[in-house]
Amino acid sequence: MIKLNLLEVNQPIGTFYIGVLNADVIERITDVNRRTEGRGPQRELSKPKVKEIKEYCSDPDAAFPTPIIISLYDSEKYNFENNELTIYGDEVIGEIIDGQHRAKGISEAYNTDAFDLPVVFMFNLTEEEKAYVFSIINSKQTRVSMSLIYDLFSISKSRSPQKTCHEITRLLNTDKDSPFYRRLKMLGKKEGELSSLSQGSFIRYLIPLISNHPDKDARELKTNPNKKLNDNEDKPFRYYFINNQDENIYLILVNLFNAVKETFPEEWESPNKYILSKTTGYGAVLRAFPEIYKLGMKRKTLDFDFFLKCFEAFKAELNAQRKELTSEYFPSNEQEQKKLSNIIIQAIQKRKI
Structure with missing residues (x-):
């Protein structure tokens, strides 16, 4: 009773x-x-x-x-x-x-x-x-934006994939040497004319490069901060995360997207016309990144010049297919983003970087 x-x-x-x-x-x-x-x-x-x-x-x-x-x-x-x-x-x-x-x-x-x-x-x-x-x-419930949710992870004292991604995103947005300097909408708020990616969208594609189960990782690290998480070779940033080398993730991202910016200067600086620095283009680059990373590890380099060669090959392939990085050729949806990602991968393989 x-x-x-x-x-x-x-x-x-x-x-x-x-x-x-x-x-x-x-x-x-x-x-x-x-x-x-x-x-x-x-x-x-x-x-x-x-x-x-x-x-x-x-x-x-x-x-x-x-x-x-x-x-x-x-x-x-x-x-x-x-x-x-x-x-x-x-x-x-x-x-x-x-x-x-x-x-x-x-x-x-x-x-x-x-x-x-x-x-x-x-x-x-x-x-x-x-x-x-x-x-x-x-x-009647109002959904909380993912940008706010990820931002709140910064308050946590324990380590987690979400917190790492938030801190990297914030640094990319404030570092003058970053290709994303003042271009990310932190907490969903637009800071300037070139702000074309929300914090939530940025982390959405970054976090899978660290973990398949970020919530599980966060719980395990909260329970035991010294726990050694298992590595996963399919997750290029996981090794750095579990070894507390977040700065390496940051430097690789800077090299990667500075190479994108250098190869496609007009497309990068014109988000109103081109999709490269929007969710479709950014997501496609990170979808392709695991394959790019494997090649870089074989070449024993992840520097700017290596990534530059990769995206020069991608640009040549786009020209060969007579396609531009606009919504006319790549509308804003997951299927088109995946298609664009595949073109990046095929271009690099085809031209044997």
Whole structure:
């Protein structure tokens, strides 16, 4: 038997109640009714999202402050009187309206018992009211920009791929010798006429060169700052990251994009006309970078001159194909970005740099 003292909340929609339950108990006493099953308002369960939450639970600072919303059935399996809810057993007494992924992910974690969760209880909801509550919650939330999220990693004292990428991005934007000097929209804010890449977009393509699982790396390093992460030869910047050599990542990026800038001066300085210094061009270069990096390691050089030869070959290939780095030839989407990346790789291989 569980007894909960609940806080009463009155809002235009009606009265509901707030309490606290352990995640393990929530899993036992609730249903989830999904649209795909022809019943309730919930979307289909996303296994990747559940897995992500399960893994996040191992973070020593894991927190879930947002309440799980439960619509209680009209049932004799519980009693509610004088703002006290008494649950008689482990039988189902309600359904989750919002928070199914959190509830499921935490219930599958090894430390489920460590999580007491805030819960909102609603009584006597019709199916229409359940659907309304679900739709309002999930349509009125404002998504936080990735630029802000990455920027907040700078506050963290522990090392992580996100923090490294943020610090490199910030330095590239403030270093006068950087090809990206004052060209990145930090926190999404445009600083000048040439600002053509957001901080979030910049890191989005940089971080996969360090890690397949940046959140996992961050958790492991927070738990044990001296932990030696496994290397991955397919991630060209991972070795430098796990060996605390972030300055090498920075210098390689400066050499890489200074070579791009030198080879395509007009395209680099005209983001309103060309896509090279925008997400499509930048993303294509970093998509191609693992292959460029492998070649550089064979040549035992990652200096400016090496990268310059690579992009001169790329420019020659573009000329041969009679293509320009404009949205007419490379529209802004992942498929075109990948196509452009492949042209870079093929040009370097074709001309045997």
